[in-house]
Amino acid sequence: MAERAGVSVGTVSNVLNRPDTVGESTRDRVLGAIDALGFVRNESARQLRAGRSRTIGLVVLDIANPFFTDVARGVEEVANAQGLSVILCNTDDEPDKQAAHLDALAEQRVQGVLITPTAEPSPQLASLRRRGVPVVLVDRRAPDAGQCSVAVDDQLGGRLAGEHLLEHGHRRIAFVGGVSGLPQVQERLDGVSAAVRTVCGSDQGLTVIAPESLTVAGGLEAAARIVGIPAARRPTAVVCANDLMALGVLQGMVRHGVRVPDDLAIVGYDDIDFAAAAAVPLTSVRKPRLELGRRATELLLAEARGDGHRHEQQVFGPTLVVRESSMVRRDPTT
């Protein structure tokens, strides 16, 4: 940098980082030069010297899913407060994209990575951990005690949804979602299944529908299949593995002239903002989305700081938010 302030580079650095250690007149002179020249500190050089960057990576399954954008808000809030930037990476649940993003994050020497991993195990992720980069799993329980995770008790969430429908007299229930083999989805199904078995003795009344993707389109696909079931055996209620699919199912039902909730009750999962905004407001299992992001980031930063950090698997409790889409009482015998 042009030392137009007539001062050494070390002093400039001090002005920027430890202003109190430099004399007042020098400081003013340097600050003056800085904005006369439009000087902007070079972050690459800082990072090189420091050995790590001032960024963290956030890797999500689907940036178009409002659940993840809300998590991202929580993450950004905490990270920005510490002067860190967030690099947001979208994988679309494709292992290749995830691998590419993780490689890029490793090269950038991020302070840590928050990730909702794809179903398949990732060598890149393992290698990150091996080289000591903090990794926190988001919306997914850590398989071992060797790392932090922030999740929601999805089994409980599934059970809440199931019990709610059972209490309202439903005895034929469909669970929508599952193909991708994500643990989150499986646990939700387990919860519903447990509830059904408790009340009915068996889970005969539970149908599982696994559309191609966990999106609105997947929900539409599921709706078509449900409508195809003969009325006598058709479920009277569905639990969806996320709200996107629930909205798809809802839309599909409207198209087919099936009334919601009268002919079919629907319960979603995540309680994204659009769930309440749907024209038939959606009953959904709420997860503390912002809080999930915030807490994950706190754990990540604690681990990055290092001082005696102990891994923590935090589990939040979901709550059921009842809205119109499930507000109907049925006679269990029909």
Add this chain to the structure above:
Amino acid sequence: MAERAGVSVGTVSNVLNRPDTVGESTRDRVLGAIDALGFVRNESARQLRAGRSRTIGLVVLDIANPFFTDVARGVEEVANAQGLSVILCNTDDEPDKQAAHLDALAEQRVQGVLITPTAEPSPQLASLRRRGVPVVLVDRRAPDAGQCSVAVDDQLGGRLAGEHLLEHGHRRIAFVGGVSGLPQVQERLDGVSAAVRTVCGSDQGLTVIAPESLTVAGGLEAAARIVGIPAARRPTAVVCANDLMALGVLQGMVRHGVRVPDDLAIVGYDDIDFAAAAAVPLTSVRKPRLELGRRATELLLAEARGDGHRHEQQVFGPTLVVRESSMVRRDPTT
């Protein structure tokens, strides 16, 4: 890096960047060492040496708005194909957040910035341009020929929405959105207004409602205000400045027992996926969201490359997608 391959650092660099210039046996030895040691190239050092990073910044008004996540997908697609990473920044339409993000991007020496700026002019943005960083405006027309922009003809979009409603017999129309003073919003209003004036001679029949924010909550607020208007003067149709608000209005109407589209027709803007998925599918003005992101990135990269780049203000044409929320014909005399 540990020269366990018994070779100079320059050679390692060549193996990584110009493999053909190095002897086969040496290359194998180096590659072997690389993965024996788990070597990962340090991006900061690369960037420092190169004088710029391999990233671009994308700065959006509201990450929770699916319109922007779709744009982001388009951006990522093009950027990743060139080996560039995207840093996604959310401003919530707050100038301070935007300023902080732009400062961070400048320090990171991004190759360029894609931005949908807040309403107020930003000194940080001006300074970026002054120091030669390419900036492309997204979803907003450049005020002068000095920079690239990728936008949609919002005046036309507004007119399409207005004409559609007028053709269906609506004569009292409300426009929802506006407080933030965003040019995009203003142009949409202008379009609606022009259509109304053409048909009715004046825009007396047009009411403007400006909620606090351009979100679902803002739509709910607008709905409450509309319902408060005495039935004789109440609009029979609304055009919303974006789909988020349209969904809010829809939800508010359902709550108040107002039928859509029978009592109130609704037209949204952006045509986000949720618009079609709403239980009363939303008529909306479609913008080519992915294409907007892609094209903006192409322009940015062309400018960054430099070779005789000429600034370009690209304008896409919007199209009206008619769905149920406006499918009703009214007698203009009532």
Add this chain to the structure above:
DNA sequence: GCCGCGAGATGAAACGTTTCAGAACGTGTG
């Protein structure tokens, strides 16, 4: 045997910061 040539490898400079040992200087103390 000498020269030139090309392929392949080397070594050092440069990028812009931070850090730290120490220089310079003024001031108070014995």
Add this chain to the structure above:
DNA sequence: CACACGTTCTGAAACGTTTCATCTCGCGGC
């Protein structure tokens, strides 16, 4: 006056890469 001390600033090293001029070596041609 000599000395210690504190404050303020300097200078140089170090971070890990890329780049480029240069060196080495083997080989073919004369």
